[in-house]
Amino acid sequence: MDYLISEETANKLREKHHVFLDEVIECFDNRRTRTIDDTRDEHRTFPPTKWFIGETNAGRRLKVVFIKISETETVIRTAYPPDDIEEEIYERKAKN
Numbered sequence: 001m002d003y004l005i006s007e008e009t010a011n012k013l014r015e016k017h018h019v020f021l022d023e024v025i026e027c028f029d030n031r032r033t034r035t036i037d038d039t040r041d042e043h044r045t046f047p048p049t050k051w052f053i054g055e056t057n058a059g060r061r062l063k064v065v066f067i068k069i070s071e072t073e074t075v076i077r078t079a080y081p082p083d084d085i086e087e088e089i090y091e092r093k094a095k096n
Contacts, residue, residue: 001028004069005076017080019062024079027054027064033094038065053082053090063090 003025005013013019031054038049051065063082067075082090 002073003028003076004073009076009078013076013079017078019079021076023056023060023062024064024076026056027052027062027079028074030055030057033090036090036093049077051090052094053087061087 003021005021005024010021013021013024031052033052035050035052038044038051043049045067047067047069049065049067051063053061053063055061061082062079063086064079065077067077069075
């Protein structure tokens, strides 16, 4: 899988959220639950924006937002530590 990230997004992840691309990839590799489509009007894209909460190898939980543009390419939109509301939403929706 190729993970694509713009320089601007990579800088934002590092500077604002203290998240590195390697950690995001670890979350994808460690994911055991399904992804959620972001259906909010202001976040709607084609292909759809998706997200999940995963763990890095060190156990750090991150909300990862991405767009899967092909079977082999995924664009990283953002990643950051989730808040309690995001954790609750994911816990509820990922099991359905």
